[in-house]
Amino acid sequence: MERKLVVSSSPHIKSPENIQSIMVDVLIALFPVALMAVFLFGFRALITMVIAMVAAMATEAIILRKGSFFGDGSAAVTGLLLAMTLPPAPPWWVVAIGAVVAIAIGKHIYGGLGNNIFNPALVGRAILFVSWGTHLSGSVWLKPVPFGFTADAVSQASPLVTHDASLGDLFIGTVSGSLGETSALALIIGAIWLFYRGHIDWRIPGGYIGIVFIFGLFAGGFSMGLYHVLAGGVLLGALFMATDMVTSPVTANGKLIFGLGCGVITMLIRLFGTMPEGVTFAILLMNGLTPLIDNMTLPKKFGEVKKSA
Amino acid sequence: MSTLAQEFSKGIFKENPTFRLLLGMCPTLGVTTLAFYGFGMGVSTLFVLLCSNIVISVLRNAIPAKVRIPAYILIIATFVTIVDMVLKAFVPDLHGALGIFIPLIVVNCIILGRAEAFARKNNVGRSIIDALGMGMGFTISLTVLGIIRELFGSGSIFGVNILGTSFQPMGLLSSPPGAFITLGILLGLCNFAFKRLGIE
Numbered sequence: 001m002e003r004k005l006v007v008s009s010s011p012h013i014k015s016p017e018n019i020q021s022i023m024v025d026v027l028i029a030l031f032p033v034a035l036m037a038v039f040l041f042g043f044r045a046l047i048t049m050v051i052a053m054v055a056a057m058a059t060e061a062i063i064l065r066k067g068s069f070f071g072d073g074s075a076a077v078t079g080l081l082l083a084m085t086l087p088p089a090p091p092w093w094v095v096a097i098g099a100v101v102a103i104a105i106g107k108h109i110y111g112g113l114g115n116n117i118f119n120p121a122l123v124g125r126a127i128l129f130v131s132w133g134t135h136l137s138g139s140v141w142l143k144p145v146p147f148g149f150t151a152d153a154v155s156q157a158s159p160l161v162t163h164d165a166s167l168g169d170l171f172i173g174t175v176s177g178s179l180g181e182t183s184a185l186a187l188i189i190g191a192i193w194l195f196y197r198g199h200i201d202w203r204i205p206g207g208y209i210g211i212v213f214i215f216g217l218f219a220g221g222f223s224m225g226l227y228h229v230l231a232g233g234v235l236l237g238a239l240f241m242a243t244d245m246v247t248s249p250v251t252a253n254g255k256l257i258f259g260l261g262c263g264v265i266t267m268l269i270r271l272f273g274t275m276p277e278g279v280t281f282a283i284l285l286m287n288g289l290t291p292l293i294d295n296m297t298l299p300k301k302f303g304e305v306k307k308s309a
Numbered sequence: 310m311s312t313l314a315q316e317f318s319k320g321i322f323k324e325n326p327t328f329r330l331l332l333g334m335c336p337t338l339g340v341t342t343l344a345f346y347g348f349g350m351g352v353s354t355l356f357v358l359l360c361s362n363i364v365i366s367v368l369r370n371a372i373p374a375k376v377r378i379p380a381y382i383l384i385i386a387t388f389v390t391i392v393d394m395v396l397k398a399f400v401p402d403l404h405g406a407l408g409i410f411i412p413l414i415v416v417n418c419i420i421l422g423r424a425e426a427f428a429r430k431n432n433v434g435r436s437i438i439d440a441l442g443m444g445m446g447f448t449i450s451l452t453v454l455g456i457i458r459e460l461f462g463s464g465s466i467f468g469v470n471i472l473g474t475s476f477q478p479m480g481l482l483s484s485p486p487g488a489f490i491t492l493g494i495l496l497g498l499c500n501f502a503f504k505r506l507g508i509e
Binding site for chain 1: 494
């Protein structure tokens with residue numbers, strides 16, 4: 001006789017989504033950004049991205065010693081995100097060390113995917129930044145040459161230092177900067193895909209970009225507000241880095257606080273600090289606060305009564 | 310009662326002050342930018358530890374229990390002052406680099422810890438062995454940390470260039486965060502090794 005009542009333990013609702021499918025979605029979302037980087041900075045951008053991804057995946061494969069080279073795809077995402085935060089053509093060993101450090105120290109020392117406190121790609125970037133700052137700032141920014149795939153490189157100051165780029169250039173991406181941060185258009189296209197697939201929540205990017213705009217508004221009016229949102233790494237950070245599922249809060253209010261905190265620290269570093277850009281350190285600092293934010297924003301249980309003191 | 314050999318080796322392996330007990334972290338993180346600084350700090354601490362262990366062990370029945378900590382500090386501070394003056398006279402470079410960390414040996418928890426936990430309960434002979442073991446363990450740990458940080462942060466070991474002129478030093482390892490990261494990785498490796506060897 002067929003059993004009428006099947007008793008099983010939770011979970012009862014199963015989703016076809018798994019880590020690999022999410023990571024593939026992120027790679028798809030990063031595709032327009034990567035395309036734009038190659039379009040603007042030539043094949044040297046592609047080489048940087050390939051080195052970072054291969055080094056990251058190789059490190060992951062060596063540490064885990066199982067599965068395929070691609071694995072769950074998280075190493076590929078970390079490698080690509082790291083490349084997005086780097087200048088167009090740093091020395092190859094800087095890129096490779098950054099990727100190895102990102103995976104080994106940023107992720108696996110904490111126990112692998114899901115246990116890391118800090119965003120691995122940003123850990124890699126931060127360590128490169130403090131170790132070999134000369135390859136990551138100053139005169140490393142190249143003037144973008146659309147379709148100039150093999151053109152000679154001309155260096156140009158970052159728009160965050162000069163403050164003279166037009167808003168249109170910043171939106172399309174024809175300004176100097178890190179591989180993935182120049183083109184607001186490509187970043188937004190990629191983020192729409194992530195929103196559509198439900199992998200990111202509006203609260204983190206919303207809080208982040210909103211507070212950056214408000215700070216810019218007070219610093220120099222409406223156009224300065226937009227300038228601060230579009231220039232530098234705020235969009236890349238807010239849409240792809242701060243929204244990392246592992247290292248950001250899970251509660252709704254927590255996400256908003258996290259986004260606001262990232263924005264405030266970014267703008268404090270930009271306006272009052274010695275560095276032109278503060279997205280990396282802002283997100284890393286807030287990553288460290290994530291467990292605290294999660295604990296303090298636990299939603300109230302239905303029917304819960306406040307205990308009298 | 311353990312044998313003297315065990316008493317000596319425990320300071321280097323099983324109860325290594327840096328990697329097992331996590332004592333004396335302040336100089337460990339502060340002065341190990343170069344291997345020589347780490348070694349100098351280790352030897353200074355070894356000397357103070359040895360002398361204070363001897364004196365405290367000798368006086369262990371004469372010091373009233375209620376005022377023992379001030380008495381220990383007084384004894385330790387005497388030897389730290391000697392070390393401070395000797396370093397200033399003979400190796401002024403090292404003295405300048407170690408700076409405030411030399412006077413701070415007075416409050417180094419390894420020294421006070423050994424006085425409190427060992428020297429006041431054991432005879433002079435055992436206290437000497439204990440101080441030598443602990444001091445050697447501390448010196449070795451600091452030197453290892455210094456070698457790693459100097460090799461990657463400056464491309465040399467004990468001032469001798471190893472990695473050639475084309476090497477671009479990794480600035481992180483010369484900076485304070487580099488000390489924490491290097492120490493953390495070494496601690497992890499030590500725990501892993503001890504687990505494999507079955508020493509807990």
